[in-house]
Amino acid sequence: MIERMSALETISILAERNAEGAYITPGGIDSHVHLAQANSPTGDGWETGSRSAVAGGTTTVIAFASQKRSDPSLYPVLEEYHGLSRNLSFCDYGFHFILTNPTPEILREELPVLAAKEGITSVKLYMTYEPMQLSDRELLSIMLACRSLGMTTMIHAENSDMIALIIEGLEAHGNTAPYFHAIARPRIAEDEASYRAISLAELVDAPILIVHMSSETAMGHVRNAQTRLLPVHAETCPQYLFLLSEHLKPHSHDDFEGAKHVCSPPLRHDVKDLEALWQGIANGTFTVFSSDHAPSKYDHSGGKKLGLVDGVARFAKIPNGLPGIETRMALLFNQTEACQPPDKARLGLPKFVQLTATNAAKLYGLGGRKGSIAPGYDADLVIWHPAGKGEVNISQGMLHHGVDYTPFEGMHVRNWPRYTILRGELVWNKDQGGVVGKMGYGQYLRRGKGEVIMGKIGGVPRGMQEHERQYWL
Ligand code: URP
Ligand code: ZN
Ligand code: ZN
Ligand code: ZN
16 A cells, blocks of 8 residues: 555655655645646646646645636536546645635535535635736625635735736837836735735634735735734745846847746846845745746747737736746755755745645645645655755756746756655656656545634734624624
């Protein structure tokens, strides 16, 4: 029964083989990836995306099943996404629902069934993007429904009207090159929406996680909420810790290449922005570190590039999102004390493990099974090279995803997962064979209720008195 082999048995077998002197961490959990999503048709599918995951030390992903506005029920949506992933995954996986049409039936009848029977215990909501965005009233209704079910509400927080106004002005001035994407979505749009999301959550006393945060001020709003013991969680991603908006400018023979770095929120302008987020990593404001792997190919057949319309760049038509499922673990590991001298290390190994695996497991209802090396847990492990060995220059050529570039091209990391082990099976062997796992070995995970990691339900509200809630909630 190899699948039930314990982590400790696995480690001892590996120690006899090749793990001597190596660091061993739990298999990564990437709790924010977009694979085969209907609204990003050029993105990675399950085969390439999950292959890329294990090659980078990630053993579990939570991807999105995305409701369209015209979908009156979530059941067919879930079936569709099961169909797109079934027998195709190299890693274990679950789904969050993206809700765009939260009807009373869905909130009252369907979510409880999906949580209890299908193990979907989290939703992602958009405050921006015309086809997906929700009103504050809708956000509140969903938060309330999720609260009562022990589900986590993930929120993409950017102020949609601010962005629409700026895009109109940029286009009127002919400023449509890729770089203007970063101008169109200023930090204040993220700051305002993050504060609003926290306020809505506070009103109804619901746990939330703000996804892919990039702004110091927005992060400060989260930090203040956490100080008041509100159940407010935050996520950031490698792109917001390592990359700046200069990548969106022309910097090669190809003026349009900045399109490779279009994501939302956008890459910010200043090293100070990166430094502030590193502080949030170190001081515990961020609960999870995910990739937001949401890739689109840059070059399509016939040289077609999305967002280049009759030879004219139109940033507002460039698909949003970067690839990063494979590079996430190594990029953060490289900043730990395992790879850097003490005065240069951004974080310790325990924090690395929390951010890349343990916290996501707890928050998203995989606690007790994933995210830790402990008796009774799945033997999901990453074995790194011993210190001083295994360095890598990141390049597109070494990666296993289905897109044609990496935004982290040329970055140097001092270590890379040497072995990835999923439920006791070797699925990635950097030295020999590369991806040695089998497609379809990855299992669908029915998740349980999430744990609140920061603060608590029933924290201290500020904009009202606690007793006021009793009359209506
Ligand atoms: O630019 C991004 N992040 N695209 C992916 C979709 C999303 O908002 O997460
Ligand atoms: Zn988002
Ligand atoms: Zn570049
Ligand atoms: Zn995303």
